[in-house]
Amino acid sequence: MSFLDLDQRLLSLAVQAELVYSPLVDIKEFPKGVDVALVEGAVSSTEDLEKIKNVRARTKILVALGDCAVTSNVPSMRNPFGCEAICQRAYLENTVNPLVPSQVVPALLPQARPIHEFVKVDVFVQGCPPSSDAIYQTLSEILEGRPPILAPQTRFG
Amino acid sequence: MPREIRIDPVTRIEGHAKITIYLDDHDQVRDAQLHITQFRGFEKFCEGRPFQEMPSLMARICGICPVSHLLASAKACDALMAVQIPPAAVKLRRVLNLAQIIQSHALSFFHLSSPDLLLGLDSDPAKRHIFGVLEAHPALAKDGIRLRQFGQQVIEWLAGKRIHPTWVVPGGVSSPLSTEHRDQILAGIPEAIEIAQRTLDWFKGILPKFKEEIETFGNFPSLYMGLIDADGGWEHYDGGVRIIDATGKILAYQSAGSDYPQYIGEAVEPWSYLKFPFYKPLGYPQGLYRVGPLARLNIAQRCGTQRGAQELTQFKELQKGPVSSSFHYHLARLVEILISLEKMEKLLNDPEILSPHVRAVASANNFEGIGVSEAPRGILFHHYKINEQGLMTWANLIIATGHNNLAMNFGILQAAQHFVKAKKLAEGMLNRVEAVIRTYDPCLSCSTHALGQMPLLVQLVSKDGEVLDQLQRHK
Numbered sequence: 001m002s003f004l005d006l007d008q009r010l011l012s013l014a015v016q017a018e019l020v021y022s023p024l025v026d027i028k029e030f031p032k033g034v035d036v037a038l039v040e041g042a043v044s045s046t047e048d049l050e051k052i053k054n055v056r057a058r059t060k061i062l063v064a065l066g067d068c069a070v071t072s073n074v075p076s077m078r079n080p081f082g083c084e085a086i087c088q089r090a091y092l093e094n095t096v097n098p099l100v101p102s103q104v105v106p107a108l109l110p111q112a113r114p115i116h117e118f119v120k121v122d123v124f125v126q127g128c129p130p131s132s133d134a135i136y137q138t139l140s141e142i143l144e145g146r147p148p149i150l151a152p153q154t155r156f157g
Numbered sequence: 158m159p160r161e162i163r164i165d166p167v168t169r170i171e172g173h174a175k176i177t178i179y180l181d182d183h184d185q186v187r188d189a190q191l192h193i194t195q196f197r198g199f200e201k202f203c204e205g206r207p208f209q210e211m212p213s214l215m216a217r218i219c220g221i222c223p224v225s226h227l228l229a230s231a232k233a234c235d236a237l238m239a240v241q242i243p244p245a246a247v248k249l250r251r252v253l254n255l256a257q258i259i260q261s262h263a264l265s266f267f268h269l270s271s272p273d274l275l276l277g278l279d280s281d282p283a284k285r286h287i288f289g290v291l292e293a294h295p296a297l298a299k300d301g302i303r304l305r306q307f308g309q310q311v312i313e314w315l316a317g318k319r320i321h322p323t324w325v326v327p328g329g330v331s332s333p334l335s336t337e338h339r340d341q342i343l344a345g346i347p348e349a350i351e352i353a354q355r356t357l358d359w360f361k362g363i364l365p366k367f368k369e370e371i372e373t374f375g376n377f378p379s380l381y382m383g384l385i386d387a388d389g390g391w392e393h394y395d396g397g398v399r400i401i402d403a404t405g406k407i408l409a410y411q412s413a414g415s416d417y418p419q420y421i422g423e424a425v426e427p428w429s430y431l432k433f434p435f436y437k438p439l440g441y442p443q444g445l446y447r448v449g450p451l452a453r454l455n456i457a458q459r460c461g462t463q464r465g466a467q468e469l470t471q472f473k474e475l476q477k478g479p480v481s482s483s484f485h486y487h488l489a490r491l492v493e494i495l496i497s498l499e500k501m502e503k504l505l506n507d508p509e510i511l512s513p514h515v516r517a518v519a520s521a522n523n524f525e526g527i528g529v530s531e532a533p534r535g536i537l538f539h540h541y542k543i544n545e546q547g548l549m550t551w552a553n554l555i556i557a558t559g560h561n562n563l564a565m566n567f568g569i570l571q572a573a574q575h576f577v578k579a580k581k582l583a584e585g586m587l588n589r590v591e592a593v594i595r596t597y598d599p600c601l602s603c604s605t606h607a608l609g610q611m612p613l614l615v616q617l618v619s620k621d622g623e624v625l626d627q628l629q630r631h632k
Contacts, residue, residue: 001220026282077202086198
């Protein structure tokens with residue numbers, strides 16, 4: 001969402017880079033030979049894990065975007081409680097037919113963890129969310145072939 | 158031979174989902190299920206934390222509508238403190254919520270759904286996105302970007318940050334509005350109204366092209382639920398909960414949001430992390446109801462603004478009784494953008510909006526509190542319990558997209574039965590099934606979490622696992 005806050009800068013970005021995969025587009029398979037991938041969120045399910053490995057294998061520069069990706073932040077708040085306890089609250093209490101979903105949906109990993117614990121991350125952009133300026137700066141620097149230095153624009157939270 | 162078609166992931170929505178379409182022995186669509194594939198557990202992991210932290214924490218449920226969660230959460234906290242917040246704080250929270258309705262509706266209509274509406278449901282999937290619209294219809298795409306920017310900018314001026322601001326606090330808001338920011342917002346409203354009206358006029362003009370989709374995109378009788386003001390008018394922040402049936406008959410006139418456990422039950426299905434709320438008196442799953450823009454316009458008898466009133470009247474002329482096609486969520490969303498802009502202008506022209514008295518201070522005085530407000534995609538309940546120390550012991554959240562879960566499942570089944578010809582699968586057929594989901598503008602992060610990627614591979618698989626047919630959206 002913060003990416004979309006680039007507003008009119010999206011227009012110039014669209015000229016310089018091709019958006020090949022995103023929740024905003026209908027291409028459903030992560031393509032091969034991707035130059036830059038911005039990845040949000042912590043790794044919390046078996047599906048997330050499969051996806052991040054696939055993204056890593058097909059991407060030159062992997063950017064962990066936002067505090068959830070960088071530290072696992074809010075998703076990791078479940079870690080001290082464990083999967084069973086969070087499912088108990090949501091699905092076994094207060095429902096008319098208590099059961100924990102297990103068909104088709106991916107299993108939760110015992111803990112939600114940051115991306116870099118599973119695959120190599122090239123650039124970390126903190127913030128909840130990172131400002132659109134920080135995102136723009138990151139992409140501009142990468143497009144210019146420079147490693148982005150974001151310290152002045154970003155902070156956790 | 159039972160077979161299934163899987164759409165994975167559903168795209169141009171917020172959050173993670175897949176769809177399975179089940180076929181019978183004669184390749185006719187038998188059932189369809191929407192699977193929400195992520196789960197985080199806010200209701201549990203908030204335990205032990207001070208209730209004052211909840212607005213900021215709960216806002217993290219969602220990056221599109223953090224303001225909705227901020228507001229519902231802050232209202233639950235107001236109830237825990239047993240305070241009536243200052244009138245200026247109510248008005249400022251209202252302006253913030255209206256800004257969020259504008260930006261979120263603009264995102265849904267322009268960024269996510271306009272590619273289907275402008276480029277076509279059968280157009281090349283590689284170009285069927287907002288950048289494709291920018292290329293083919295730059296004026297409309299720029300309007301969309303501008304309108305969303307306006308909503309986000311208002312949020313930033315009011316609350317200091319576009320996404321996850323901390324300005325809304327238990328007891329009110331943390332700082333008054335400056336004259337400068339009020340004037341900046343007021344200066345931007347005329348252009349935004351122009352864009353909204355222009356888009357509405359254009360969209361109403363192309364509606365006849367979507368006759369088949371209007372008839373089959375989740376077009377069925379159902380209940381509708383949403384907030385309503387004391388005069389039966391359109392409401393988004395306070396008021397009572399109204400529920401009407403498919404004929405428009407009022408089932409619940411002005412129920413208190415805090416009574417929700419009496420009329421809303423929650424069911425769970427083994428194939429989705431998103432629960433299925435239902436209207437208790439009718440049971441599960443007969444108690445299916447819809448929330449969000451379509452429901453709000455269906456239950457509102459008036460909206461109290463000039464341009465909005467005209468559009469609301471026209472909207473109600475689409476059908477005798479409540480408008481029943483989920484396709485019309487799109488139109489309802491545009492009407493609500495207009496209503497929101499006009500309401501925002503009224504609020505900002507009220508001198509009280511600049512009052513420095515914007516926060517009531519108290520410690521916890523109740524052990525249980527329920528907050529209700531309207532998110533862009535529908536009504537939202539936050540229900541908290543705390544102990545003597547003001548630490549959270551329990552929470553239940555019923556979120557807009559959850560309310561629509563039964564309706565979304567019913568809608569994709571209807572569209573799949575109409576459009577999906579299993580013997581000769583085409584991409585456009587499946588895009589239509591996904592487009593039904595897009596009409597509801599679900600915010601799946603709101604019950605789950607975050608971003609990820611999976612390929613789309615639709616396979617027809619026989620019972621013993623043999624791949625009979627295969628369709629890949631992109632290689």
